[in-house]
Amino acid sequence: MPAILEDVVSKLESGGFNNILFLVGAGISTSAGIPDFRTPGTGLYSNLTKYKLPYPEAIFQLSYFKKSPEPFFQLAREINPQKYNQPTLFHYFIAEIHKRYGVRRVYTQNIDTLERIAGGIPEDKIVEAHGSFANNKCIKCSADMSSERFNELLFKDKVVRCDKCKTGLVKPSIVFFGEQLPEKFFECWDEDVSKADLIVVAGTSLAVHPVAAIPEEVKEDQCTRVLINKEKVGSFGERENDLLLLGGADEMALKIARLCGFEDELLELQKKQKARSDDNDDDESEVSESEHSPEESDHRAPTTATKDEASVETEKEAEELADAIKDKLNI
Numbered sequence: 001m002p003a004i005l006e007d008v009v010s011k012l013e014s015g016g017f018n019n020i021l022f023l024v025g026a027g028i029s030t031s032a033g034i035p036d037f038r039t040p041g042t043g044l045y046s047n048l049t050k051y052k053l054p055y056p057e058a059i060f061q062l063s064y065f066k067k068s069p070e071p072f073f074q075l076a077r078e079i080n081p082q083k084y085n086q087p088t089l090f091h092y093f094i095a096e097i098h099k100r101y102g103v104r105r106v107y108t109q110n111i112d113t114l115e116r117i118a119g120g121i122p123e124d125k126i127v128e129a130h131g132s133f134a135n136n137k138c139i140k141c142s143a144d145m146s147s148e149r150f151n152e153l154l155f156k157d158k159v160v161r162c163d164k165c166k167t168g169l170v171k172p173s174i175v176f177f178g179e180q181l182p183e184k185f186f187e188c189w190d191e192d193v194s195k196a197d198l199i200v201v202a203g204t205s206l207a208v209h210p211v212a213a214i215p216e217e218v219k220e221d222q223c224t225r226v227l228i229n230k231e232k233v234g235s236f237g238e239r240e241n242d243l244l245l246l247g248g249a250d251e252m253a254l255k256i257a258r259l260c261g262f263e264d265e266l267l268e269l270q271k272k273q274k275a276r277s278d279d280n281d282d283d284e285s286e287v288s289e290s291e292h293s294p295e296e297s298d299h300r301a302p303t304t305a306t307k308d309e310a311s312v313e314t315e316k317e318a319e320e321l322a323d324a325i326k327d328k329l330n331i
């Protein structure tokens, strides 16, 4: 007998889960306008033909980057967190679950840092398993470069080179294929999987290891596994304690919030945060209009979400917006 949503919710509400894990991927950020990787047609890997890559994953391959860095930097311009800085309802849902019931860890494969931007989850509880755009290092002399400086050069030059050694390429701390995952991932792994009594896996194809092994390694007799995704992935459905919620991540978050009685709070939280970030955007655009000459801003990608992006209310609107953005960006 598979798990039933109402039973899982009532156990959650009665404090029956003490070690809750989230494992999330690109599907929780699509409603922020960021395409995922593997959805046929709209995923980034289906839209990379213009880079003339030998195979899609080459864009995240260190050996390829050293030889041909332009495609990665072009992609970095297109999916830069400066542009996509609005967390989705699902990001706020994770924060709200933590506030109410306590979350042990959030494993994210996303490089967009939206879990941090949404707030509400202490840093030690977030594992950015595939790194992020938050830090940048020269691959030759290892000198650090601030995000501000990296973005300045990224939107000005074709490739970003080190200010210190002048020749080395600067790479954000995104984990490329063949690179080691952050230490924090391995430090947390053992205890998290052995203690987990609820794992919520959302918006991921579970195609990339070792992250994909987490839901396989949680204990079958102890841990309820919930999948929130557009389609079934991994071994979900094979265990008695599995609950499959197939559909949009934001819609499923709302459904669970409704059952737990915090739907209104969740919507309110998202509204407040959006209003706050719209205010910040307005402030920043006033500053940037006065600081940058038209010539400068012409070749820079927009640095903040537009009003249209900020008013995304539904998954459908978000998908339309994502398509429009991709059209605009020609990806």
Ligand code: OAD
Residues within 6 Å of the ligand: 024, 025, 026, 027, 028, 030, 031, 036, 037, 038, 039, 043, 060, 109, 110, 111, 130, 174, 175, 176, 177, 202, 203, 204, 205, 206, 207, 208, 228, 229, 230, 231, 233, 247, 248, 249, 250, 315
């Ligand atoms: P994928 O693109 O492989 O998978 C995204 C999953 O989310 C798919 O199963 C989609 O059907 C589902 N999905 C898309 N939109 C959704 C929505 N609104 N609601 C619910 N589900 C939705 O992305 P990841 O699994 O995150 O590595 O990819 C894993 C890694 O592969 C990434 O971290 C990336 C890539 O190579 C790096 O960035 C280094």
